[in-house]
Amino acid sequence: MLELIVISTLNGxxxxxLLFLLSSGLTVIFSMMGVxxxxxxxxxxxxxxxxxxLTKWIGFWPALVLAPLLVGAIGMxxxxxxxxxTHKHGHVAELLLTFGLAFAIEExxxxxxxxxxxxxxxxxxxxxxxxxxxxxxxxxxxLFMLAVSVVIFIALLIVLKRTRVGLIVQAALTHPHMxxxxxxxxxxxxxxxxxxGSALAGLAGVIAGPALVTQSDMAAALGPILFVVIVFxxxxxxxxxxxxxxxxxxxxxxxxxxxxxLASAFGPLDPSAGPSVLTDVWNVTIAQVAPIVxxxxxxxxxxxxxxxxxxxxxx
Numbered sequence: 001m002l003e004l005i006v007i008s009t010l011n012g013x014x015x016x017x018l019l020f021l022l023s024s025g026l027t028v029i030f031s032m033m034g035v036x037x038x039x040x041x042x043x044x045x046x047x048x049x050x051x052x053x054l055t056k057w058i059g060f061w062p063a064l065v066l067a068p069l070l071v072g073a074i075g076m077x078x079x080x081x082x083x084x085x086t087h088k089h090g091h092v093a094e095l096l097l098t099f100g101l102a103f104a105i106e107e108x109x110x111x112x113x114x115x116x117x118x119x120x121x122x123x124x125x126x127x128x129x130x131x132x133x134x135x136x137x138x139x140x141x142x143l144f145m146l147a148v149s150v151v152i153f154i155a156l157l158i159v160l161k162r163t164r165v166g167l168i169v170q171a172a173l174t175h176p177h178m179x180x181x182x183x184x185x186x187x188x189x190x191x192x193x194x195x196x197g198s199a200l201a202g203l204a205g206v207i208a209g210p211a212l213v214t215q216s217d218m219a220a221a222l223g224p225i226l227f228v229v230i231v232f233x234x235x236x237x238x239x240x241x242x243x244x245x246x247x248x249x250x251x252x253x254x255x256x257x258x259x260x261x262l263a264s265a266f267g268p269l270d271p272s273a274g275p276s277v278l279t280d281v282w283n284v285t286i287a288q289v290a291p292i293v294x295x296x297x298x299x300x301x302x303x304x305x306x307x308x309x310x311x312x313x314x315x
Contacts, residue, residue: 002134003133003134003135003136004257006133006134007133007134007136007138007257008250008253008254008257009250010133010138010142011142011253012246012249012250012251012252012253012254013146013246013249013250014142014145014146014249015249015252015253016245016246016247016248016249016250017145017146017149017150017245017246017249018145018149018204018208018249019225019226019229019245019248019249020149020153020229020241020242020245020246021148021149021152021200021203021204021207021208022040022041022044022200022201022204022222022226022229023226023229023230023233023241023244023245024152024153024156024197024200024238024241024242025040025043025196025197025198025199025200025201025204026040026197026201026226026230026241027230027233027236027237027238027240027241028156028160028193028196028197028200028238029193029194029197030230030235030236031235031236031237031238032169032170032172032190032193033190033193033194034091035083035091035094035098035194036091036094036095036098037098037194037197038095038098038099038101038102038223039078039098039099039101039102039105040098040197040198040201040223040226041102041201041219041220041222041223041226042101042102042105042106042219042223043071043074043075043105043198043201043202043205044201044202044204044205044208044218044219044222045105045106045109045205045216045218045219046070046071046074046105046109046202046205047067047068047071047201047202047203047204047205047206047209048120048205048206048208048209048214048218049109049112049113049118049205049209049214050063050066050067050070050071050202050205050206051063051064051067051120051205051206051207051209052113052118052119052120052209052214054066054067055120055123059123060123060125060210061123063206064203064206064207067202067203067205067206068199068200068202068203068206069199070202071198071199071201071202071205072195072196072198072199072202073195074198075194075195075197075198075199076191076192076194076195076198078101078194078198079190079191079194079195080187080191082097082101083097083098083194084187084190084191102219102223105219106216106217106219106220109216110216113216114216115215115216115217116215117213117214117215118214118215120209120210120214121210122139122141122210122211123141123210126139126140126141126144127139127140127141128140130142130143139211141210141211142211144207145207145208145211148203148207152200152203153238153242156238157238157239160238168184168189169189169193172184172186172189172190224295225248225294228244228248228294228295228297228298229241229244229245229248230244230308231298231301231302231308232244232247232248232294232297232298232301232308232309233245233308233309233310233311234307234308234309234310234311235307235308235311236311237308237309237310237311239310240308240309240310240311243309243310244308244309247297248294248297251293251294251297252290252291252293252294255286255287255289255290255293256287256290257287258285258286258287259285259286259287260285260286261282261283261284261285261286262281262282262283262284263282263283264285268282268283269282
């Protein structure tokens with residue numbers, strides 16, 4: 001039991017930090033620009049496939065740098081030639097643009113790399129067990145993923161809260177005309193913010209690709225959970241996204257690891273009653289309902305605290 005708790009905690013924290021690495025870019029874009037980017041998980045998928053392809057050509061470590069830069073450049077192009085033109089038509093037009101972009105990216109990825117998983121492997125430098133807990137070897141690559149996520153969190157907080165660049169970016173959202181009169185190019189600021197957010201998603205794809213499955217539907221599988229994270233933590237709140245990522249990562253990991261049910265806790269129902277809906281519910285295990293746990297948490301937080309854990313606005 002102790003081994004289950006320790007290993008599930010480590011895996012939960014790791015999954016939570018991966019969620020944060022993804023949701024941080026989405027949170028930065030929303031908090032700075034007010035754009036809810038439905039294509040954000042697609043940028044994560046692009047990062048994974050760019051990382052896979054560049055790793056084949058030039059190795060993993062150059063790919064770790066170049067792939068996020070490529071994704072960030074695509075994100076900047078989307079903001080400059082797409083979102084900026086639709087911004088004057090309101091948020092609905094922006095949402096529809098990013099929604100359509102997500103489908104377009106998925107189809108393009110399927111055309112180039114196919115629908116089957118690609119052979120994206122952990123780099124040989126990190127392909128060894130970092131330590132052994134009880135009888136389980138914990139991979140060094142997972143610790144690397146954890147370290148990258150923590151560094152990104154600290155760097156984002158410092159840049160946004162403690163530097164002149166962060167002040168200009170935040171001021172450009174609330175007082176764009178004043179920032180423009182001070183000599184700053186507000187359009188360029190928004191373009192760079194969107195590019196940085198997209199690059200963070202790309203970085204998450206590069207490092208998660210070897211540990212998870214890299215295939216053309218990976219964005220659709222992870223995208224809904226990202227929106228759960230940023231709503232649960234509070235729209236636009238970076239610390240909220242951090243806490244929500246850890247909570248959802250831990251809860252879902254423990255739910256997957258547990259195999260208990262009402263039947264195992266209180267015994268089976270009377271067989272003479274025959275099959276029924278109650279019998280099915282009685283025998284459902286916690287692991288079987290694990291995929292819906294994040295959405296149940298979302299419903300609860302919206303009822304109790306509509307602005308999220310650390311949010312300051314309700315829309």
